[in-house]
Amino acid sequence: MVTFSAPVRCPCPHSAPLALFVISCLLLALASAGCGHKAPKPPPHIALPGKKKAGSSGKIPATQRPYVVKGVTYVPIPSAKGYRERGVASWYGEPFHGRHTSNGEIYNMYGDTAAHKTLPMGTILLVRNLDNGRSSVVRINDRGPFVRERIIDLSYTKARELGVVARGTARVEIVALEEAGERPQASMAASPGPAPPSRPQAPAATRPQPRKSPVPDFDRGNFFVQVGAFEHLEEARTRARSFARLGRDVVIQQYPAAGMNLYRVLVFASHSLREARKYEAHMRESGYRYTLLLAR
Known part of the structure; x- marks a missing residue:
C-alpha cells in the first residue's frame, strides 16, 4: 500500500534567498559563455591596423613622389621658392632625343629644358656658368643627372649657349626664378637674346602720359x-x-x-x-x- 504525504518544508529560514542566489549565478554564467567569442572594442582614439582615416588619401602628382635610382632614394621638394644651388652642370642629347621625359613630354635636345633631381616640374631656372659668366634660362621637365656632384642636365641648345658642350661639364649656379604653375611679374631672366625686330607689327607706341583721372575700363x-x-x-x-x-x-x-x-x-x-x-x-x-x- 502506497501512501502519499505532504512535502516536507525546510525549516531553514534562509533557503529561499539561497535558491535565488544560485539561480542568478547560473544565469550569469550562461550569459558569459554565450558572448565569450566577442573581442572587446578598442578605445576610440586607437585606430585598428589596416584601416585609413577618411580623407587621408590625398593624391600626390607622380613627379612629386619619392623615387629610387641605383639604390638611392630621391625626394622631390614641394616648392622652388628661393632655391639656389651651386654645382656641376652636364648636358644630354642625341641618345635621348625624341624619348619621353619624366613629366611625359617628348625630349627635344634643341629646346630650352633641363633635368633636375628634386625641383618641381615646370620650375624656371636662371643658370649661370661660373667659368665664363654666361647665363641662360631653362625649364625643368625631367629628372637627373644621376651622377655625383652634378646638379643639372641641360639640353644641347642650352649647353651650347652656356659654353658647356665642348667640355661636357661646367661649374654653374642655378637660381629659381619662377615656381611651377606660377608666373610672377618679376620672375623671368634671360641671356642676351635675338636682336629686336626692325619692323614691329604693333602700331608705333607713343610716350606714356600720366592719367589725369581713373578710367573705368580694364583695357x-x-x-x-x-x-x-x-x-x-x-x-x-x-x-x-x-x-x-x-x-x-x-x-x-x-x-x-x-x-x-x-x-x-x-x-x-x-x-x-x-x-x-x-x-x-x-x-x-x-x-x-x-x-x-x-x-x-
Whole structure:
C-alpha cells in the first residue's frame, strides 16, 4: 500500500534567498559563455591596423613622389621658392632625343629644358656658368643627372649657349626664378637674346602720359613688355638701347629675385591692353620666348 504525504518544508529560514542566489549565478554564467567569442572594442582614439582615416588619401602628382635610382632614394621638394644651388652642370642629347621625359613630354635636345633631381616640374631656372659668366634660362621637365656632384642636365641648345658642350661639364649656379604653375611679374631672366625686330607689327607706341583721372575700363593703362632681365646693369642698358634706337620707350627697373638683384628691361607697348598683348605675341614670335606683360 502506497501512501502519499505532504512535502516536507525546510525549516531553514534562509533557503529561499539561497535558491535565488544560485539561480542568478547560473544565469550569469550562461550569459558569459554565450558572448565569450566577442573581442572587446578598442578605445576610440586607437585606430585598428589596416584601416585609413577618411580623407587621408590625398593624391600626390607622380613627379612629386619619392623615387629610387641605383639604390638611392630621391625626394622631390614641394616648392622652388628661393632655391639656389651651386654645382656641376652636364648636358644630354642625341641618345635621348625624341624619348619621353619624366613629366611625359617628348625630349627635344634643341629646346630650352633641363633635368633636375628634386625641383618641381615646370620650375624656371636662371643658370649661370661660373667659368665664363654666361647665363641662360631653362625649364625643368625631367629628372637627373644621376651622377655625383652634378646638379643639372641641360639640353644641347642650352649647353651650347652656356659654353658647356665642348667640355661636357661646367661649374654653374642655378637660381629659381619662377615656381611651377606660377608666373610672377618679376620672375623671368634671360641671356642676351635675338636682336629686336626692325619692323614691329604693333602700331608705333607713343610716350606714356600720366592719367589725369581713373578710367573705368580694364583695357586702358600703361602696359610694358619685359624683354629681358640681367645680373649686370650694363647688359640691361645694352638691351635697352637696342629698343630705344627703334623709337620705343624703355625702362630699366631693379628688383630682387631669390636673394640677388636683377635688372629687367621693360619696353612700353601700348595704353591698350589688347594692343599690348599683340605686341607681346609679336616679341615672342621674334625670339623673345620669356617676355612678360606688365602694367605700371
